[in-house]
Amino acid sequence: MGTDQKNMNRRAFLHTSARLGGVSVATLGMGFWLKNRSTRPQETIAATMKERLILPPDPNLPAMVIVNGGDPRKMVNQAVHELGGIKRFIDDSDVVVVKPNMAWDRTPEQAANTNPDAVAAVVALCLKGGASKVIVTDVSCHEPRRCYQRSGIADAANAAGAKVIFPEKHKFHEIAINGQVLTEWPVFEPFLDADKIINMPVAKHHNLTGVTLGMKNWFGALGGKRNQLHQKINESIVDLAELMKPTLTILDAYRILQRNGPTGGNIADVRLNNTIIAATDPVALDSYAANTFFDLNPIQVQFVKLAHERKVGNMYFEEIRQKVIEV
Amino acid sequence: MKMQTLVKVRRTSQILFFVIFVLLLINTEFTGGFDTSEQDISLPYPVAIFLEASPLVALSNALSSHTLYRNLIISLVIIIPTFFMGRFFCGWICPLGSLNHFFGSLKSERKRGKQRIESNKYKKWQMTKYYILIAVLVAALFGSQIAGIVDPISLTIRSFSLAILPTMNYALNAILNGLYGTDIAILRSAADGMQYVLKNSIMSIKVVHFQQAVFIGLIFVTLMVLNLRITRFWCRALCPLGALLGILSRWSIFGLEKKSLKCNDCNLCQLHCQGGDDPKLGLKWRKSECHLCFNCAPSCPDNEMKFKFFPKTHTTEEKPDFKRRKFVTSLAAGALAIPLLRSSTSLDAAPNKKLIRPPGSLAEKHFLERCIRCGECMKVCPNNALHPTFMEAGLEGIWSPHLVPQIGYCEPSCVLCGEVCPTGAIWEISQNEKMGTNADGQLVDEPIKLGTAFYDRGRCLPWAMAKPCIVCEEWCPTSPKAIYLQDAEVVDSAGEARIVQRPYVDPGRCIGCGACEYACPIQVEPAIQVSSIGESRAKNNQILLKK
Numbered sequence: 001m002g003t004d005q006k007n008m009n010r011r012a013f014l015h016t017s018a019r020l021g022g023v024s025v026a027t028l029g030m031g032f033w034l035k036n037r038s039t040r041p042q043e044t045i046a047a048t049m050k051e052r053l054i055l056p057p058d059p060n061l062p063a064m065v066i067v068n069g070g071d072p073r074k075m076v077n078q079a080v081h082e083l084g085g086i087k088r089f090i091d092d093s094d095v096v097v098v099k100p101n102m103a104w105d106r107t108p109e110q111a112a113n114t115n116p117d118a119v120a121a122v123v124a125l126c127l128k129g130g131a132s133k134v135i136v137t138d139v140s141c142h143e144p145r146r147c148y149q150r151s152g153i154a155d156a157a158n159a160a161g162a163k164v165i166f167p168e169k170h171k172f173h174e175i176a177i178n179g180q181v182l183t184e185w186p187v188f189e190p191f192l193d194a195d196k197i198i199n200m201p202v203a204k205h206h207n208l209t210g211v212t213l214g215m216k217n218w219f220g221a222l223g224g225k226r227n228q229l230h231q232k233i234n235e236s237i238v239d240l241a242e243l244m245k246p247t248l249t250i251l252d253a254y255r256i257l258q259r260n261g262p263t264g265g266n267i268a269d270v271r272l273n274n275t276i277i278a279a280t281d282p283v284a285l286d287s288y289a290a291n292t293f294f295d296l297n298p299i300q301v302q303f304v305k306l307a308h309e310r311k312v313g314n315m316y317f318e319e320i321r322q323k324v325i326e327v
Numbered sequence: 328m329k330m331q332t333l334v335k336v337r338r339t340s341q342i343l344f345f346v347i348f349v350l351l352l353i354n355t356e357f358t359g360g361f362d363t364s365e366q367d368i369s370l371p372y373p374v375a376i377f378l379e380a381s382p383l384v385a386l387s388n389a390l391s392s393h394t395l396y397r398n399l400i401i402s403l404v405i406i407i408p409t410f411f412m413g414r415f416f417c418g419w420i421c422p423l424g425s426l427n428h429f430f431g432s433l434k435s436e437r438k439r440g441k442q443r444i445e446s447n448k449y450k451k452w453q454m455t456k457y458y459i460l461i462a463v464l465v466a467a468l469f470g471s472q473i474a475g476i477v478d479p480i481s482l483t484i485r486s487f488s489l490a491i492l493p494t495m496n497y498a499l500n501a502i503l504n505g506l507y508g509t510d511i512a513i514l515r516s517a518a519d520g521m522q523y524v525l526k527n528s529i530m531s532i533k534v535v536h537f538q539q540a541v542f543i544g545l546i547f548v549t550l551m552v553l554n555l556r557i558t559r560f561w562c563r564a565l566c567p568l569g570a571l572l573g574i575l576s577r578w579s580i581f582g583l584e585k586k587s588l589k590c591n592d593c594n595l596c597q598l599h600c601q602g603g604d605d606p607k608l609g610l611k612w613r614k615s616e617c618h619l620c621f622n623c624a625p626s627c628p629d630n631e632m633k634f635k636f637f638p639k640t641h642t643t644e645e646k647p648d649f650k651r652r653k654f655v656t657s658l659a660a661g662a663l664a665i666p667l668l669r670s671s672t673s674l675d676a677a678p679n680k681k682l683i684r685p686p687g688s689l690a691e692k693h694f695l696e697r698c699i700r701c702g703e704c705m706k707v708c709p710n711n712a713l714h715p716t717f718m719e720a721g722l723e724g725i726w727s728p729h730l731v732p733q734i735g736y737c738e739p740s741c742v743l744c745g746e747v748c749p750t751g752a753i754w755e756i757s758q759n760e761k762m763g764t765n766a767d768g769q770l771v772d773e774p775i776k777l778g779t780a781f782y783d784r785g786r787c788l789p790w791a792m793a794k795p796c797i798v799c800e801e802w803c804p805t806s807p808k809a810i811y812l813q814d815a816e817v818v819d820s821a822g823e824a825r826i827v828q829r830p831y832v833d834p835g836r837c838i839g840c841g842a843c844e845y846a847c848p849i850q851v852e853p854a855i856q857v858s859s860i861g862e863s864r865a866k867n868n869q870i871l872l873k874k
């Protein structure tokens with residue numbers, strides 16, 4: 001509105017009226033539109049886990065292979081071969097996630113993380129088996145870049161052709177777990193999208209559960225406040241074991257951390273054990289390893305017993321078909 | 328070389344050094360690699376080199392510690408040429424100077440034409456920086472490195488590391504993660520690709536937060552904004568390094584020569600002057616104020632001025648005009664400041680429990696002799712565990728580093744903070760020295776301790792709430808673990824008896840890394856917290872009787 005004019009002319013009047021009217025209507029509309037949108041904010045669960053199937057047991061093949069020898073790579077190759085070969089587990093153009101334990105800023109000799117050579121061997125096998133992409137990742141406890149490097153796994157897996165992925169904050173998605181204690185929890189993206197998952201734990205002592213083996217390794221797929229899981233650790237472990245459905249579990253018992261686990265840090269706590277175990281039954285594997293390497297009665301290992309009861313697998317490893325070999 | 332060309336070379340030099348400065352700062356971070364299994368982690372670049380080249384850092388460290396630590400000798404590369412050439416560092420190299428130069432050249436309503444010419448005239452308050460210099464150097468003689476608070480390199484690194492770069496990272500992350508969170512596939516993959524590119528170039532690998540960052544950032548922004556009123560206000564009025572270089576250039580053989588005293592008063596030389604050093608004919612050119620930006624000479628329409636070696640000096644003021652009373656006052660200020668500061672926080676009488684210094688830190692007395700609060704250690708810490716203090720180390724120790732385990736713990740195998748510390752406040756130690764191991768990884772010696780952890784049994788799950796937990800024990804990195812467990816029968820609220828493992832600390836084994844405090848589920852105030860007592864560096868802050 002010009003102040004230099006004495007009287008507003010008709011044209012300016014109409015112009016101004018239209019402008020004010022338009023702005024008012026638009027503001028009114030916007031206000032109501034926003035009001036109608038107003039609901040109490042809630043965390044939405046958008047992501048879901050890709051459906052994965054547990055491989056049905058083959059009566060002609062062992063469900064667990066225990067290989068003793070001096071070279072982790074050879075032992076891994078032999079173990080998978082005895083289980084029916086990598087082709088049994090990997091289909092062409094599968095995206096495979098290999099999940100070693102690389103949670104700690106420790107060297108291979110300290111045995112707090114999975115052996116890098118064993119991981120490299122699995123990566124190479126998967127690629128040979130036709131996988132389009134093999135991802136190696138773990139949601140570390142310590143600073144991930146230090147863990148990945150000092151464990152030697154990033155280097156070995158990368159050289160074998162894997163895509164090594166650091167856990168980045170924006171790649172965690174809240175998913176419904178619907179377990180007994182875990183209702184929903186953020187899971188790292190690669191675990192959601194993978195066609196096949198291969199679990200590669202390392203055998204270690206742990207004061208709360210007695211041992212940490214295969215099923216406990218799934219903590220490393222999660223984000224969020226994992227330190228709360230310890231309040232119901234056995235139930236949490238089994239909830240995750242039900243959720244993850246690994247195609248294969250390969251336990252690194254080449255070196256065993258006998259004391260001061262799961263972090264270790266002192267080579268005096270480590271025993272050279274020279275064993276790799278591969279199994280399709282994660283419960284039988286944990287049960288066998290707890291019994292053989294840590295002298296525990298599987299009945300007393302709460303998460304093994306609970307997993308058996310919830311039919312994740314068979315804790316009576318004597319009942320399943322197994323094979324022990326030397327390389 | 329024509330003066331006009333020299334101005335271009337100067338500008339190129341400023342940009343080049345600023346880019347190097349920022350790149351080194353961004354790379355003050357362990358980014359990890361997929362192609363190495365090296366067990367000793369160190370940084371590939373000499374990231375602290377600008378600090379090590381700062382003459383003020385070197386001089387004040389020499390005055391307080393009577394030595395020259397590691398690479399501080401590099402500062403001679405600046406000092407000796409300054410004897411001959413004058414303050415070329417200010418005009419050609421200093422990253423803070425270049426930033427001030429840039430902001431000072433922005434158009435400003437308050438500073439144009441005559442106002443600008445007026446504001447570029449030499450002012451008496453430009454002497455302030457010399458008095459600041461004297462005060463901080465005297466303080467250094469008294470064993471306190473407060474020079475670092477006002478050293479321009481230290482100030483810039485601190486501001487960038489703790490405030491400017493984290494702000495930029497936060498903003499970029501917010502945008503990229505917002506895009507990644509959408510349902511549109513193309514946006515998601517674009518954001519993912521962008522993230523990858525940026526994190527391998529200018530972004531930090533993770534979003535970090537620093538206590539005090541907002542104050543440190545606001546101070547920096549204020550310094551930049553001041554340029555809109557008075558060009559290079561910081562450099563002219565406050566910078567003690569500029570003052571030092573001004574004094575060092577007393578006998579320099581390079582400078583401005585005014586051919587005649589004829590002048591048409593066009594004031595173009597004054598209009599573009601950076602240092603406020605009166606290049607105009609008829610005024611005395613103040614050598615100690617000049618940044619050697621070379622803006623004045625080529626702007627003279629009569630070509631009456633020239634920078635050259637061995638100039639005629641009859642129109643030159645060769646030294647800063649110290650006033651005796653102010654000089655004495657600044658001496659006294661420096662001399663009294665430290666006793667005053669220390670009279671309120673006696674280091675020996677009551678060490679602060681929250682003052683957990685980084686691994687390798689010297690005893691507090693020597694630490695304060697050296698720490699320049701540059702923030703390099705805080706920037707490089709992979710766990711974002713080191714933060715600037717507020718009053719934990721007294722006012723004197725403000726912004727020096729301390730460990731905040733609730734935010735991040737100290738990784739036993741990590742020695743990056745000592746690697747980047749330019750002054751040896753955090754002495755450079757090896758991984759084995761820190762962990763007390765030999766080359767084979769066997770424990771042979773006492774590891775470096777930062778403090779000792781204590782339980783708050785009223786907050787601890789197994790102690791107070793009849794629940795299992797022991798995350799602290801799981802994380803405890805020593806072997807044998809400093810946290811040990813005892814089975815205890817407890818009764819829960821339903822009246823049911825159950826066995827829980829209750830944690831205890833063995834103070835002899837605890838290294839004070841804070842992993843337990845970091846991992847404790849009682850996040851807001853952890854049920855186990857590290858206090859500084861037991862720290863290896865302090866004889867007067869111990870619990871245990873030792874042989």
